[in-house]
Amino acid sequence: MNPGRLGSIGLAIAFLSLAVPAHAATIEITMENLVISPAEVSAKVGDTIEWINKDVFAHTATAKNGDFDVTLPPKKSATSVLKEAGTVEYYCRYHPNMKATLKIEP
Template identity: 70%
Template sequence: MTPRWILPILAALMAGMSVSAQAATIQITMDNLVISPAEATAKVGDTIDWINKDIFAHTATARNGDWDIAMPPKKTVTSVLKKAGTIEYYCRFHPNMKAKLTVAP
């Protein structure tokens, strides 16, 4: 027979394991033909708000081909990070706009 005190302890341990980490939202802005921040960090599952404050369309195009986000002028586009790694990206329309995103597992 199991002592009565073991069941509440097991229940408390199981409840603690079911709590998951909250995903973050990271904002990356295109303004005056500059990506800010130029280097950002995030985790898999985090959301990126790509904010285009310019009157021009921009993209966030990963050099490794992982993603190609199109941003109309004065709009915000959202994406969720699905893969870890360090990704250099740029704007296809304005190749001098470059940045780096490091995604942890």
């Protein structure tokens, strides 16, 4: 193979690696001892939220604006992919004192 062509291929591969979009993050939110932790989370559209219920009773992650309503049986987890930017306040329907905020950036 021509050495000049090999250099061009290497340069093309280097540029392609820079053009690959960033991977979405997975963010863990835990419900334990009737507390949502962390109570405030920043994320981006496309990120995945992993809701983890460590309690012995069921919880929900219910958005006040209706964006999501995740039911979490005891000692189980679930995931949601964030689709829209904005600030979402949410709570547990079974334990309304459990409240948190999710700030989603574009």
